[in-house]
Amino acid sequence: MRRNIVIAAVTAAALIGGGTATALATTGDDGRSTTPRADVSVSDDGGVRDESDGHDDDSADDRDDRDDAALASSAKVTAADAIAAALRDTPGTAVSADLDDEDDDADDDGDDRGERAAWEVDVLSGDGTWHSVRIDPASGKVLGSHEDADEDDTAEARAALEGGSVSAAEAARAAAGKSTVTSVDLDDDGDDGPAAWEVETRADGKGEQDWRVDLKTGKVTADRSDSDGSGSDDSGSDDD
Known part of the structure; x- marks a missing residue:
């Protein structure tokens, strides 16, 4: 139950703040990590950036131009x-x-x-x-x-x-x-x-x-x- 509350709080912060949110790994009763780390941020122009490569997703206009x-x-x-x-x-x-x-x-x-x-x-x-x-x-x-x-x-x-x-x-x-x-x-x-x-x-x-x-x-x-x-x-x- 505590783990679910932490994850829900992090998700809400990401939606409200419009900035970077980090889902931290939590530990269960047995001491093992139960939630993987996921780094996601929202760029200033509204595009979604995957922190794994640091690049914004292509816009529709860019794809149309290509x-x-x-x-x-x-x-x-x-x-x-x-x-x-x-x-x-x-x-x-x-x-x-x-x-x-x-x-x-x-x-x-x-x-x-x-x-x-x-x-x-x-x-x-x-x-x-x-x-x-x-x-x-x-x-x-x-x-x-x-x-x-x-x-x-x-x-x-x-x-x-x-x-x-x-x-x-x-x-x-x-x-x-x-x-x-x-x-x-x-x-x-x-x-x-x-x-x-x-x-x-x-x-x-x-x-x-x-x-x-x-x-x-x-x-x-x-x-x-x-x-x-x-x-x-x-x-x-x-x-x-």
């Missing part, structure tokens, strides 16, 4: 190649391409394969309709496509692209010299200056970085609004 980096490095089909494949299937102008690790259209298309990584390319056709085309990142084959009736940015996209000579595929190739491209999007809201292609790159050990590619010159500059980036002012052009 998963995204692994997906990017394993994709054999580049963003530029995925855009080209999508335009062969659905003629028009590619406005964005994103490497997606989840099949968001599985339920709508009746596809019960579950989650499957794919490039998702948004294409604006000549008649003003929008199409979403999914490309296999391993083979470059078209996994499916559908019309996106909810898209209402036709006028904005056309206005931003007017006078520009750099396509989404060319922007992806220009930024590929920085790292592995995981997305290309037309930034036409004007918050970060004139309309441009916004390209995201990712790699193991480098994290995520956003770049802006000029629609007219193809010049690549670091996106200064990207809080996760290195803040470097590297620039260059890899126009084809």
Whole structure:
């Protein structure tokens, strides 16, 4: 009974204090230790630290970052190649391409394969309709496509692209010299200056970085609004 009371008191102290609690070994009537020592602490950020190795458990964000980096490095089909494949299937102008690790259209298309990584390319056709085309990142084959009736940015996209000579595929190739491209999007809201292609790159050990590619010159500059980036002012052009 006394042993149970001691253990309960130590456990309560750990829960209330939010700090380090040590369960001390107690001794039974025969003099032998009956409770093993367990050292557990709660870190300042709320994570649980195992004192045996001194490291916090990985956060969900850290695991997601590693998963995204692994997906990017394993994709054999580049963003530029995925855009080209999508335009062969659905003629028009590619406005964005994103490497997606989840099949968001599985339920709508009746596809019960579950989650499957794919490039998702948004294409604006000549008649003003929008199409979403999914490309296999391993083979470059078209996994499916559908019309996106909810898209209402036709006028904005056309206005931003007017006078520009750099396509989404060319922007992806220009930024590929920085790292592995995981997305290309037309930034036409004007918050970060004139309309441009916004390209995201990712790699193991480098994290995520956003770049802006000029629609007219193809010049690549670091996106200064990207809080996760290195803040470097590297620039260059890899126009084809």
